Amino acid sequence: MNKYIQFYIGTLLLILFASCETIVEVGLPDNKIQAETVFEDINTARSVLAGAYTNLRDQSLLSGERNSVGYLLSLYTDELAISYDPQGTSVIFDIHNNTLLPINDRVQSIWTSSYSHIYVINSLILGLEHSEKLPVSEKSSLLGESYLLRSLYYYYLTNLFGDIPLVTTLDYQINTKIKKTKHIDVLKFVEEDLLKSLELLKYEYRNAERVFPNKAVVELMLAKTYLLMNRNEEAATVSKKVIDNPLYLFEPDLKKVFKKTSLGTLWQYNLNNNRGATGEALNYTWFTLPPSSAMMTESLLSSFSATDSRKIEWVKTDKLNGQSWSHPHKYKNADRNSVNPDENSILFRIEEAYFIYAEALANLDRVSDAIPFINKTRQRAGLQLLPTDLTKEEFVGEMLEEAKREFFTEHGHRFFDLKRNNKLNILEKTKPNWEAKHALFPYPEKEILLNPNLLPNNEGY
Incomplete structure (x- = not known):
């Protein structure tokens, strides 16, 4: 010892x-x-x-x-x-x-x-x-x-x-x-x-704000792991447990998804006591124009239709001298010196369980059963629902595009989703240097x- x-x-x-x-x-x-x-x-x-x-x-x-x-x-x-780097680093x-x-x-x-x-x-x-x-x-x-x-x-x-x-x-x-x-x-x-x-x-949280993980968080991680291992039956079974857990509800209001009281949050970080903003808010909010930090690409912006409410609620566009820049605006409170009453950084939310379940079902050739779970986020965003007669290939394409709009800039979702589905070559269309x-x-x-x-x-x- x-x-x-x-x-x-x-x-x-x-x-x-x-x-x-x-x-x-x-x-x-x-x-x-x-x-x-x-x-x-x-x-x-x-x-x-x-x-x-x-x-x-x-x-x-x-x-x-x-x-x-x-x-x-x-x-x-x-x-x-990125438009430019003020530090001059590469x-x-x-x-x-x-x-x-x-x-x-x-x-x-x-x-x-x-x-x-x-x-x-x-x-x-x-x-x-x-x-x-x-x-x-x-x-x-x-x-x-x-x-x-x-x-x-x-x-x-x-x-x-x-x-x-x-x-x-x-x-x-x-x-x-x-x-x-x-x-x-x-x-x-x-x-x-x-x-x-x-x-x-256990399923009971040891903090009312869910800043420590519980059993459902473990289930979501296990479902993600099974999906990556191509063990789709197990991924479907475990992710459905998370979806059916009465502790969580699919948050119907887009304005509340990234608030600390969201019905769909499984695990969120409490704020660092030395600042009044989440890391994401500080990372993506601009305090000067033109911006020195990253902006949303045209590829991402154009993936939203005019009727997609997420573009209104989760994207902010600033203009100067006739030029426009857009940035993620999921987290609204970016003042590090003020008290932040209603936002924490969300690590896992219920929507991910819906996408894991849908992907696992599609991999099991149960596309018609998978479609309603992707339609859940589309309906909340005000989009037309996907038809029930999609082929598996069509469904995977729609699922990846919907995940792009739903989870943009959240913990590498886009990269991992494309990689898991052998679709990283999609990036060749917008990334000239992309290689296998x-x-x-x-x-x-x-x-x-x-x-x-x-x-x-x-x-x-």
């Missing part, structure tokens, strides 16, 4: 000193933390988990910030474009132009932050598993959430990079030399973590130098 304790103490101190907000939110125990009591005191364990959540919200690939997949993959595909242009290289610091940031956070979560999981004094119910809840967090990182990393190191130990020497694990085996590991989490978590190799990000050059077992690199890089 002693060698584990040394890792736990180091990790715990790292989190607590790096995340002062976590200390304020959770509170440290009054007694001095001794080696033999690490992960034996419930407040200490909660503090470590809270630090992992702070990492996810503020510094991860799912943060909603400029280093997140929501922003970067929207540029990488056909949702966002890393964002390389992502937008699909001229991505292993030296790109945004790719490095995704890799480094993810594995750093996984290390913390591994420490938490091993600490909880070895703990003998925590109340069983509390320990189960903390473990269940920890397994879910780890599955999130590995799900997105293997979607981006393909075969990746699967790190579960705290031994630095092993971790720096670890070999790659095949993409399908990473997904199997993700499934294992999610099944463990499913057994441990861009289905994967290159491994960061620094990581290859540190760990030669990452070679050979992803094909084409």
Whole structure:
């Protein structure tokens, strides 16, 4: 046990000193933390988990910030474009132009932050598993959430990079030399973590605003994983559980979908106490014109019909000297210095379960059964409903276009949807430099130098 304790103490101190907000939110125990009591005191364990959540919200690939997949993959595909870069750097242009290289610091940031956070979560999981004094119910809840967090990182990393190191130990020497694990085996590991989490978590939320995940969030992640693994029967079964859960309702008012009280929110981040706006609002709102940040592409804008209410509610267009620029406006409150009474960053919402279920049904050749679940978002947007006699190919095309309008700039949906359905070649129409190799990000050059077992690199890089 002693060698584990040394890792736990180091990790715990790292989190607590790096995340002062976590200390304020959770509170440290009054007694001095001794080696033999690490992960034996419930407040200490909660503090470590809270630090992992702070990492996810503020510094991860799912943060909603400029280093997140929501922003970067929207540029990488056909949702966002950049007019100019006031800092004069090329890393964002390389992502937008699909001229991505292993030296790109945004790719490095995704890799480094993810594995750093996984290390913390591994420490938490091993600490909880070895703990003998925590109340069983509390320990189960903390473990269940920890397994879910780890599955999130590995799900997105293997979607981006393909075969990746699967790190579960705290031994630095092993971790720096670890070999790659095949993409399908990473997904199997993700499934294992999610099944463990499913057994441990309940549907009841431990916070009224749903800022901590529950069992339904695990089910949604499991359905996403099964869909990616082409296990469509299981994807359909699990996603339908989420749809039928009475905790959630399909929010009928577009104005309320991205409000913290939305009926369809499964999991949302609470705001960083140091600012009064979500990462998405700060990321996509312009404070000067012409804009120095990303704008919506003509390809995305033209996909909305004149009668699509989402273009009215979720898109904002600014004009100067006869020129127009449009940007995502799902989150309205962009003043970092004011109190934000009604918005949090939404990570998962019920609409995704509808699309997963519909896609799984279509893959099972049940297109007519799938169509009503895509029509749900179309009806809310004021669009004509899809006919019931579509072929499978026609349905997939309509589904991807509807997902583009519904989930634009949300956590890389567009890239992952196209990739999963073998439709990334669609991007060749609007992205001149698009090649088949861009289905994967290159491994960061620094990581290859540190760990030669990452070679050979992803094909084409």
